[in-house]
Amino acid sequence: MTTSHDARLNYLGRNLLSGCLLGLGFVAFIDEAIFHQILHWHHFYDKSTPNIGLVSDGIFHAFSWFSTISGAFLVSDLRRRNAWWPKRWIGGFLFGGGAFQLYDGTIQHKLMRIHQIRYNVEIAPYDWVWNIIATMMLLAGLILIFRTRREANVMEGTA
């Protein structure tokens, strides 16, 4: 007999992947909606952007739409299989979102200089807040991922 309990164990990877994709998509969406469109802090193009920055931005921009939509379809898929494990999924979400925000805040903003968080202000505090939040999300995500992995091992052992 298949219970919802067992189904989750068969789809550990898909729970993680779906969370990661939606987490990345969510962070990218916040970045676009709030920082570009509402606050107008971020700039569409900063004259100091080198070409590699444009490439990185383009790939992540395209990937963020894809990951949001495909992540949502994966959740539906897990639910129709009774295999959705919210705790592991949130771990993936925080991990994916945190990793992308950290990449955006360090490599894209600082190294590639696509654009800064805000212009005509002392930028350091903004960068610190941005990257500390990212690191905290990343770590919280990792903790949940390892915990659920261990729980899954226990469940499998007792099953």
Added chain:
Amino acid sequence: MEHNHVHQASGTAFDLLLTLPFVLAVIVYLRMAVVSNHRCKRWPFYRYVCWILGVIFSAAVLIGPIAKLTHENFISHMVGHLFLGMLAPLLLVLAAPMTLLMRTLRVRSARRLSRVLKSFPVSIYCNPVVASILNIGGLWVLYTTELYSAMHHNLLLHIVVHIHIFIAGYLYTISILYIDPAPHRYGFIFRAVVLILSLAGHGILSKYIYAYPPLGVTTDQAEIGGMIMYYGGDLVEIILIFIFCQQWYKAARPRMTVSITQ
């Protein structure tokens, strides 16, 4: 002034002549649907809507007042590019014209058509990588070389470029979305990777245009045009990605294995 060369050649009579293929496209589609409804299941209503809208969006870019604007102004040109190269092909693909054609043709002709679709050259053009390069690569060539300004001085070049944009957009869409019969199929992961990279190529080109205006385009217009390409492209891309994922969702549905003991 320099942008007017092409349009002096085209009067109302020329416009009417250009309208003909679009009117024919709608009439033939409707006629095929009527024939198909006699033989097979009723042709879905949304497909008529998609076809007619797709034809209207392509026609609007090439004929009439909007077409005239796209010659004079890079911003309108970019809106036209989104219609002709992205939105119209997507709508036409959703209308499944090849399925309809297969249903209406006599068996012998349908077999011949299906042989053509299975042939090697067609399989090359419908390969997602080739179609993406034709589509996005073509745009890179258009906007980063002198082709864009040359197109406005040469009617033939102008027509060829627009036909290319449309056909490449159509091939690209059928290489990603399998709605009509597609003999050479690729897996979801492969198509997803190609889809993301090609959409990235589109986004990168939009920002490149913003930063480095094509020859003969003012900085203001290039900036707005680039942003329209970026965000307008997003809107069509979202629809494309949604339908792509939905196709995966349907294909990956759990299959019930129920054993019935009699």
